[in-house]
């Protein structure tokens with residue numbers, strides 16, 4: 612994964628929707644036992660860090676092969692360090708592989724990077740051995756471009772799927788600068804597959820084709836679909852283990868299908884995640 616040199620499964624686990632109920636832990640157990648070695652969670656995903664921490668504890672020594680990334684919505688040094696302390700507690704680790712400043716908007720970049728900003732806190736945490744690498748996640752292509760070019764981030768997390776491939780040039784740029792890339796929302800975001808299910812597009816736009824689309828971009832370090840059920844993990848692992856590279860023409864066809872679907876349902880029904888306990 613870029614300059615981190617972490618060796619990860621190309622299919623990772625997006626943890627934003629686990630942790631609402633105890634059963635969610637089974638999806639994580641299945642993932643780690645089937646060879647997924649990267650999980651992404653976040654301080655703001657409440658029960659998620661706790662669920663990941665519980666499962667890592669259950670794995671015992673096998674947990675050493677799992678790389679963990681989490682993130683903070685804090686923008687100041689102090690807020691980021693406070694969140695990190697909590698993340699370490701819930702995840703049950705002395706140190707995390709990657710800690711990210713999450714969802715940084717255009718107007719927040721300067722603040723995050725200023726003296727006393729979140730980046731400074733994470734640098735301090737890295738110096739103190741609490742984290743190994745510093746990352747950032749954003750929906751702003753401008754912020755991501757700055758993050759890649761400034762040389763101060765080891766990883767960037769960006770939206771990348773057949774529904775939204777605008778970050779493709781940034782993935783190439785990150786590769787050139789040896790910055791690791793984490794592809795979020797590979798199925799178009801939580802709820803998209805549910806909306807597609809009963810549409811005329813279900814045969815072409817499904818978990819298997821959408822996952823093949825992102826995995827066929829070999830410049831991206833890891834893609835992290837959200838998964839709540841063991842059967843989803845099994846299906847996605849099966850796809851990742853056996854897919855043929857999608858040709859450029861097939862990728863463009865899928866993007867066009869995705870565009871047509873979005874145009875046919877201006878506001879795709881996005882089902883809300885279940886309530887979380889804590």
Ligand SMILES: NC(=O)c1ccc[n+]([C@@H]2O[C@H](COP(=O)([O-])OP(=O)(O)OC[C@H]3O[C@@H](n4cnc5c(N)ncnc54)[C@H](OP(=O)(O)O)[C@@H]3O)[C@@H](O)[C@H]2O)c1
Pocket residue numbers: 624625626627628651652713714748749768794795796797798799800801802804805818835836837838839840842843844846847
């Ligand atoms: N930094 C940020 O700003 C940010 C924002 C959003 C997300 N993220 C990260 O990106 C990850 C992924 O995003 P996401 O969960 O919103 O979107 P996504 O990965 O595009 O979609 C996830 C949903 O797809 C469904 N799914 C997964 N595998 C399936 C399968 N084989 N068959 C049928 N359905 C399947 C599940 O829905 P059901 O659970 O309903 O079955 C799952 O919750 C998050 O978990 C999080 O780690 C980061």
